[in-house]
Each structure stands twice: as C-alpha cells, then as structure tokens.
Amino acid sequence: MTTDVQRLTVVTGADDAGKRLRRKVLSVLAHIVLVGISIIMLYPLLWMLAASFRPENEIFSSTSLIPSSISLDSYFRGWNGLRVSFGTFFLNSFTISILSVAGNLAACSVTAFAFARLEFKGRGFWFALMLGTLMLPYQVTLIPQYVLFLNLGWVNSFLPLVVPKFLASDAFFIFLMVQFFRGIPKELDEAAMMDGCGPWRIYRKIMLPLSLPVLATAAVFTFIWTWDDFFGPLIYLSDQRTYTVTLGLRTFVDSSAESDWGGLFAMSILSLVPIFVFFLFFQRLLIEGIATTGMKR
C-alpha cells in the first residue's frame, strides 16, 4: 500500500516535472516569437526617431537605431521648412482638435441623454435613423456638404471641421454614450425628479458626473481622430496659414522631401508626440474602449 502510494507520487511527480519542462520550453519559444514580432513592429518607428536626430548626410547610410551623434538640426530646419512655420500648423491642429472634443462631448451627450432617458414621441424612429447614419460612408454627403460650406463662406476656416461636431455628427459616440447611460440606475433620476429636478438638472448633476469614463473615452478618441484627420483639412483648407500638421506634412513630402528627409522625419515625429502622450497616459482606457466596443483603432 505505502509503496503503491509512493510509486504513484513518484510517477506523477516525474510526469509533472516533464510537463513543467515542456511548458517552460514552449513559453520561452513563445516569448522569442513575441519579442521578434515586437522588434519588427517597432523597428521602423524607432528608426525614424533615430533618423530625425542624425546629421543629414548620415540618415540613409545607417540602419542602426543609435545615432552616432545627436543633432537637432533637422528639427530646426523642418520647423521652418515651409513658407509658414510648423508652429502655426501645430496651433491649428490643437485648436481644431480641442474644439472638436468640446463639440463632441457637449452635443453627443445631450443627444444620448434624450435617447437613453427622456420619453418622447418618435424616439425609437429617430434612434433607428441615428444608427443608420453609422453605416453611411462620408463620401455620400461629401459634395453637398462642401457646396453648403462654400456658400456659407466657411472654406479656408476651421468651421466646416468643427461645427458638425457641435451638431452631434459623430453618431458612433452617441451610441457609445447611450449604452453607458442605460447602465446608470434609473432610480437616481426618479428620485431627483421627485425632488423637482427638471431634465436639464438631471443631465448636468446626475448623468454627466456619473459618466466620466465614457466621456473620457469619447474625448481621447475624438482628439486622436481629429488630430490625425487628413481628408477634412485636405478638402476645406487651402491657405497655408490655416493648414493642420497633417496638411503641412503632406506639402512637405511633396515639395522638398527628396532634399530634406531629416526635416520631414523630425516633423513627422513631432506630429506623433500628442498621440503618443495619450497612449502613455490613457492606454487602459484606449484598450478597454476597443475591447468592449470594437472601435476600429
């Protein structure tokens, strides 16, 4: 009996050890593969970062990630590489992005509040239409919108890029907020209504303070998407003083790029900095936003 038990433990012990070894080897292999993929993924980015600090003559002779000497020349050259300095482009991009965030937060949240909490005739009908607009490719409304803004005299200003945000044109965020608002217990509004609160106060004092996570998600994604937006500025902004960073880069790459890659890389790196900062500070929020809602990026 005792021997049997002993044998059993010995056998399972050996088996366990074998399994553990196998698992260990597999896990090391998996790490090697993952590290390899990570290197391939990051190499181009890090190479561009390194290239932006290299003296101009070294940029393409080197595939390494550590510049032999650090020079900020490319940054100074790139900053003033076009007729208008990149400082203006950055300021324009920031202005448009901040206003877009404000517009999306204000307009999408009141709309979502109406859909999630207020009773009115036709709510289901409008809600279905709102979801329908999610499927509509922007090309379908593009040309009449352009003609409208042209006739309003808004072309070459930020208005065509910002005003739609204040009219809740990003149906995706309305949907996201409706989902979140529905999860807030209804008893809270009912109690507030008993105390004589109107819908506006319920929205301001109950809904908004309880919805900070979804508001933050909407704010971060709106900022990043607006910052990255290329098509809107391309259509509406043609005066270089109104350019965003994306348009500045495009002009740079098409005009002087063949002679000044360093400047181009330096400005490209700078244009990624705000997104990277959001990535560092809001990584959890971004990843959860994608995992739960399937946002495209």
Place this chain on the structure above:
Amino acid sequence: MAVDNTLPASGATSRPAAAPASWWSRFWAQNGSGYLFLLPWLIGFFCLTIGPALISLYLSFTDFDLLTQPDWVGAANYERIFTSDPKFVQSMKVTLFFVLFSVPLKLVFALAVAMLLNKGMKGLPIYRAVFYLPSLLGASVAIAVLWRKLFAGDGLVNHLLAYIGITGPSWISNPRYSLWTLIILAIWQFGSPMIIFLAGLRQIPNDMYEAASLDGASRWRQFVKITVPLLTPVIFFNAVIQTIDAFKSFTPAFIISSGTGNPINSTLFYTLYLYQEAFGFFRMGYASALAWVLLAIIAIFTAFSFLTSRYWVHYDD
C-alpha cells in the same frame, strides 16, 4: 446649450394642463424636453446628413461641376461608370485586391498573436501595448510618410536587403509591388483586432479545454473544434469592421502616391479616384454617382455577410 432649468418637465403630471389645451401645447408638454435635447442632433441630421445625402443622389443624375447650374443627364453617369470607364474598373480592382489580401492576412495575424498571448503569458500588458501602438499611430500622415521612405529605392528596406545581398527595386514606384507596400502597412496595424480577439478568447471557459484534453484531443483539434467555433462572432465582427474600413481607406495611398494613385494607377483606391473626380476635375455629378456606387457596394457586402453569417457564426443559445 442655452437650455436652463425652467424647461417643462417631462411627464405631464408635474403641471396640470390649462383647460382647453391645444393639440400642440399638449404635445409640447409631453415631448418638448426630449426634442429640445435632441435639437443639435436633429439640425445636424437634416442639414449635414439626410439633406446632403438626398442632394447628392440628385446630383448623381446631373453634370454638376461646381461653377454652373447642374443639368439633368438621366442615368448617364451610372451608364458611364458601368460600361465605359476604365479608371473605375482599375480603382475597383485595386480596392478589391487590397480588401481581399489585407483583411484576411491582418485577421489571421491578429488571431495568431492573440492565441500566443492568451495562455497567461508573462508581460502581456507590455506586448499588448507594443502591438497596439502601430494601430493607434498607423492612420496618421506621419506613418504614411515613413512608409513612403521605407520602401523607396534608397529606403531602409533596401538597405536591410543589401545585407543579405539582394538589390531591391524602388517598391513604391514599381506597379508590381506598390499596392503590397500598402497591404503591409495595413497588416502592421493588426493590434486593434488582436485586442478584440483577446477579449473574445477570455470569454471561452477554461474547463472546455480541460475536458477536451482529458478526452485526448490534440492542441490543434481543440483550436479547430473549440476556439474557432466559439470565436466566430468575434471573427465575424472583426471581418465586417475591417472590410468596411479597408473599402474606405484613403490617406496612405494618397500620401504614398502624392495623390495620383500611380505608378500606372496601381494604388488608385476607389476613394482616391472619387476625390480626383470631385476635387481635381470638379466633375461633382460624376463623383456623386461614384459615391452612391460605393454605398451600394458596402451595403451589398454587409447584407451578404449578415445573410451568410447564420451558416457559420455560432451565437450562444
């Protein structure tokens, strides 16, 4: 928002209506606050969405050129698109090729890496962050600029290939490879579908695998018989989102080809062609027709995938 606290409360109970209330005042008492809150969206919906969409449908039957009044031309634009426009055919080919290669490759890669990460890997947050970063940055002009320089004749890729004795061509100016550089850029952004896959994999109960391995099922069999079927809703979701996105892709092709779609139209994405027609040649009527064809293609594709999904997507009962 210029709405204040004096809004009529929803729910007519709070204020007894005046005796001979008109239809309108009764309607307003019950629905007014809802519509006030909806007002910004309603204005946007009529002025920026449904109004322009209907006008664009009308323009697609005209020869509108932005400067002169649009003249009705019947179905001439659509006729030209489907019978005698080689550039439409080319842009459709380019777009479909891009969709057919970039989406499956990206999803296979995303799923493979998600599977590797799912097994309680140490350092998961770091890997996840590293793989997600390109997805976040990838849509920016800066990355398209980088790609244009990576795959140029004297770009980084060829410098690396030179180490193993290969003299690479200028990838972006060779029509045989130019579209592939864009497909690689799309695959490089596999991070966000990977995160969605990871969330899906976590939903699969571990005891299913334990039961299967007690029954002697191999890893591969477990993958085919448990993981894939239970993951089909997530696969379906990712495939639809990524495909619609790929159809609408614009910026990388624009930057890499300086807006031309060259070499010899090998990167002429559908959206790029539409942009050229509308804002390069100001053939706005024709571009409107192109936009409606795009809507139809996306709608047909979406309907098709939802219809076929019931044969291969397993939802919990």
